[in-house]
Amino acid sequence: MCIILFVCNVCYSQTNCNVSLTSNCNPTGAGSQCVITGEPTINFTFESFGDFLTGGNVFGASILKMIVGENVAPLADCRWRLNVHMDNNGGLPTEWEQVYAYGTNTAPFPNVNILEMRLRNQCNTSLTGSNYATLATTANNIDVVESPGVSNNSGTCSATNVNRPGSYLNNFGEYSFAIDYRLQPTLNIQPGIYRLNVKFCITEGN
């Protein structure tokens, strides 16, 4: 029974987060930590024409805080990566999941790219900078911190892509991200209630 559960957990993770073959960082719960605060569900309601024109924008609705520890032995370069992707419960990769339709009609579902996200912190370490980023399809992801063979240490608060061990407790501006969500619906799409799951993945980089 233990083996079955373990295998299933791996399968699930692989579909959602990139898996590294190295183990130079502490696993979460054993030296590393990832915490998200804020409401688990963020609702946008568009009930006037003005709402459609202006769109919806919530600032700092989620705060992502991380601690990444490095294994002592074998001593190696621990680098981490953070990316964002979306899940629409098996819908077409470019569309939101429709939970409820207001009436019947043939208009298209909204595209996932109308949801924009900005991950920001005090030291501006995000690869997306201060810009809102979006995804054209659920098959893609937004790289916030990467590990392209380069190690960027924390503590200077002067560079992007800090990907070495550290903690939000010591360097909040480099190991935390406030997340803003912006949603700009388009006209002539099918009225209804839609859902999109946003996944924040922290994994060890290669």
Place this chain on the structure above:
Amino acid sequence: MKNNPLRKALLALGAIVVSHAAFAQLQEEKNVTITMDLQPILQLKMEGPDQLDFTFDEINEYYAGIVKYGATILKVSSTVSFDLWAAGLSQGQEGSFLWDNPVEYAAPSAQAVDEIPLTALELRQFPANPSVAGGCVNTVALSSDYSAPFQPITIPGTSTMSAGNNTVYCPAPGTPYTAPTSTAVVGTSEKYIAGGTGVVANCSVIGGSYLIGGLNPNTSSYRYVMDYRILPNLPVTFPAHIPTNATNATAPYVTNADGASGLLANGSVYANPGVYTMYVKYILAQDQ
């Protein structure tokens, strides 16, 4: 001892634990769910008085009618594709498809009846229904909207006029929100202000607003100026309602309203003097 089952199980579990530790990695996932409630927004703004009075107290007004130019301006904002139409209705005091007659200046008689059909009211719109030019297969120019000019009486004694194309669409009073049935055939089509019958290509106006994109009142699909005309004639037969005077002579609402009225083209039965009322509903409906 070597074959002790408990010992084997412990060894196996130990192997699993060791294996797990060897592949332990930094990997964590956090989830936030975004929900979006997109409600269909259909806003119709109507400028102009709520009540239009047509008072016929001069002979020339009977022959020429009274026109209220630009009495109503309709402005649309919609997030979905839409149709827009006018529905002429009454309370049905005198019967279906007939004006109400709250005040009689004299008692009705066999010749003077209080049976003015709702189609005595004519509308004219500007600009024309964009679905007609847009290629909606269920529309035909002029007959599927109110863009045609008002026509004059040519022979008063027989209630003859140049064929008009402006009588207000009037649904059955029990189903006032029934959409017109526009067709591609001159003679049978019922009228929309914008859009056409069916959820098919170009038979609706795509969502938008008079507020955005720079309003061009000559061409905007989101703003319509409505004129009203009532043409009594003498004797008072309201010739526009008579099917032979209407381009859409066989449109169901035209024949229904004409059938409900006892007015005769030769003037032998005419409208009784009095105060008559009806109302027009402008209906904006999703069509996608």
